[in-house]
Amino acid sequence: MSAQESNVVTLPVEDASRCEVAALWDALREEADAALHRDPALARAMSSAVLMHVSFGHALSHRLAIKLADHDVDRDELLALIYGAYTDKPGLLGAAAADLAAVKDRDPSNTEVLTPFLYFKGFSALQGYRVAHWLWTTGRRHLARHIQSRISEVFAIDIHPAAVMGRGIMLDHGGGLVIGETAVVEDEVSILQNVTLGGTGKETGDRHPKIRRGVLIGAGAKVLGNIEVGIGAKVGAGSVVVSPVAPYTSVVGIPARPVGRPHKALPGVTMDQALPEPEYMI
Template sequence: MSQRLEVVNPTAPPPVWAALRNEAYAAAKSEAALASVLAAVILNHDTLGDALSYQLARKLGDQELRAMSLRDTIEEAYDADPALVETAELDLKAVFERDPACRGYVQPFLFFKGFLALQTQRVANWLWNEGRETLAFYLQSRSSELFQVDVHPATRIGRGVFIDHGTGIVMGETAVVGDDVSMLHGVTLGGTGAERGDRHPKVGKGVLLGAGATVLGNIRIGDYAKVASGSVVLKDVPPGCTAAGVPARLVNCPTCEEPAKSMDHTLAEAVYDYVI
């Protein structure tokens, strides 16, 4: 019986971890001042998970909870749930593919607050689901202090999510964010009062949330919808539609095909004359 051989495309880009290491090696050669940092954070590690646990720990550690102790906790999460690292890889690709200012993988891995805050929340969410709520809240607090991103540990966030800039992002306890969502700075997924229970927005797949967008209450933002910058949304937005204004009104349904990936923030000229 003949054995089928897999055909490898020699022009295909390397996997994320290989590309990240290649970039780090080139950067270390060209910028001697950062060579030790690049070695410690990336080049001295064998896997993306090892490097990411080191990076998060060195950022989040403080006098009360030392970096190496925190790294043990992050590695525990990654060992227990390898999907956390797989999801981080998809998040890293999302930044590279959707942010025109991103030159490669080293930038977000080392410097981008949105990516680092998102990975912190993923670990906090794992701790929350394990019943370790106090440590989960500790990571939320540190993320808020360091990255100006305040996301409850219980918030459920999908894969391939891009948080651009990060500053001022707030997400409540029962908020849900679907796969392939993109959001800019100043986005709020909040409640409308002091009620308890399921009280925060549910954001569908492929949604684009513009800078300063505020979505309040247990409402649904449909798949591939778009919320324009500065808008305040208080009612459901149908799939594939754009909501804009204060209070938000529906604009151009359908909107562009994949707004979160194209990062298309433009609005159609025609506005449907009703409040959602």
């Protein structure tokens, strides 16, 4: 919702992101310290992942570098590269903080920011993508492809570095997720596992879906072609979407068809996966 829509005065993006990151970092450190005191066996893990670092950017850079390093690009090289991305484009950290807060708010199995920061591959893959996208847009495309390949190998999530991803995104579980080169995923979207945002195999150029704000895409759904899934839409699990989806509409089936009446909420935020009863039964 924009400032005009909500009638709330908001901080400039840079200041808002800085405050968001600072608050997230304080919460992350508090949770790591509490975890250490509950179980001293986690002392080294909490120190290495969170407590030894001076900022969220340092901690996240270190975490991603450990996960994505290999024989070709080692941990120290990746650490410098990732922290360089955050220095050059601080908004990447604001996006990461928004993604982490989204997981805390939307995942009923999780009530903190520490667990997704440490263990959730959807969050880690998304932050790796953000670095790869930065590389892609600055002309370092082979290195961007290397990061994409490592994300796929480590997390089983394949996001093309040219795709455009917003803020406050949750990739729940994430395994088997594929997002194509010209796909767009806007803010506050939630996507479950085994989803494909792909082409039809017949087109070149701009050929992938455009997922608007607040959309929820259920597990196993396939959205194919240069089509728009409108703001607040809901795609049922296992559906195959090959036609545009109107805003605030639920679709289900193969091929996907609208069911029920339009709703008003943003299911990508509420995580309401229920679908209305169909208008007829056979």
